[in-house]
């Protein structure tokens with residue numbers, strides 16, 4: 287085995303302020319309350335900055351700024367709005383190295399992923415929706431589809447800047463204005479985005495960023511001046527929001543949890559499938575709503591596949607997220623680490639067999655080794671609940687019908703993967719899987735042109751593509 291020399295990306299490129307206010311009406315403003323919160327680097331537990339905790343009065347101020355900006359922004363010709371979005375997209379590209387380092391510091395994800403996956407997709411989303419801004423009449427929603435007004439958007443910590451892009455780009459392209467709340471553990475790239483809005487000369491109030499935790503999010507989604515709510519996060523909070531909004535005029539899209547099946551048939555190219563399984567569950571430490579967290583493998587090839595998979599897991603490098611050689615970064619928070627540990631312990635207690643490669647764990651920070659469970663029954667918690675960590679539950683099947691049955695035996699329905707050489711089997715499976723996305727001989731592939739969203743408890747509405755416009759138009 288070769289050893290790898292460290293190849294750390296320099297953090298000098300980022301300029302983190304000690305303390306941040308709220309971004310409202312194009313200005314940095316201080317919150318009315320005294321509440322502040324420290325955001326830490328989960329790989330070292332080092333404090334990166336202090337951010338404001340917005341209260342109801344601050345949220346109200348942000349919503350009013352967005353409401354005031356709406357008539358001007360929505361009346362602007364689409365081609366003019368597009369110029370701003372194109373400018374934002376180019377600024378993101380220009381500053382992508384800085385934003386990738388900042389994302390990695392605040393989130394714990396490997397720089398290889400923030401640099402090669404998150405940031406290119408963020409820019410691509412803005413470019414893509416910039417292209418729609420002057421073509422809304424041709425999008426299939428009538429000759430002159432109207433925007434909704436103020437969008438209140440709440441996002442999670444697993445893809446902070448990418449979720450911001452998924453939310454803000456289509457909202458602005460359609461002529462809405464925005465108040466966005468980033469997650470409490472990962473506010474820094476959203477705050478950097480506020481500066482990008484200023485750099486792009488975006489009219490004041492079109493984008494407002496309020497930081498805080500669940501209470502700030504609740505104040506935002508329940509504010510009477512909000513016309514549209516878009517949420518990505520846990521099914522638990524999604525339910526709360528849906529209940530709170532029932533009977534109001536607000537339009538709602540929810541992108542919630544998942545427990546995706548990654549299904550490998552005996553005729554699949556096994557080496558390729560191993561790479562897809564690794565990418566499916568160990569990408570972003572498994573903090574992925576559409577992660578392939580249940581491996582369903584056909585019994586005839588299960589032993590061979592597991593042997594190859596274990597060999598591959600032995601080569602994954604866990605450690606400093608800023609090191610370009612790192613495959614597995616830090617778990618985003620102590621809370622999330624506790625949840626992963628609890629579910630993994632439940633897996634053992636319920637009788638599944640736990641395995642991890644030899645994997646040194648750093649002394650400081652939040653870490654969890656890549657983990658695989660075999661002998662998993664469908665009734666086990668690790669087969670039913672979203673772990674949101676680098677933990678794979680392995681089940682087997684004999685026939686395609688059994689694979690479909692097991693794959694669909696979940697309250698979720700966000701994604702699935704099918705590995706087979708046979709096109710007919712692929713299509714047969716895809717038409718029976720109750721999942722918003724079905725990947726074929728690949729996994730965790732994203733593209734701004736492609737709609738994303740769930741069935742059942744994974745939520746409703748679609749983000750991305752032409753479909754993603756619908757949630758921001760009065761149709």
Ligand code: NAI
Pocket residue numbers: 440441442443444467468469470498499500501502503504505507518519520521523524526527541542543544574575622625672673674
């Ligand atoms: P969460 O759903 O509590 O947090 C997501 C966002 O919602 C954050 O910005 C949070 O501040 C906000 N929020 C919390 N309570 C709210 C409320 N009552 N009203 C409005 N906004 C509120 O998720 P959390 O606690 O970070 O993670 C718990 C679990 O949820 C994870 O272990 C994972 O299983 C799942 N999750 C799924 C995500 C996905 O992409 N679908 C993303 C994050 C978490």
Ligand code: MG
Pocket residue numbers: 500520
């Ligand atoms: Mg929560």
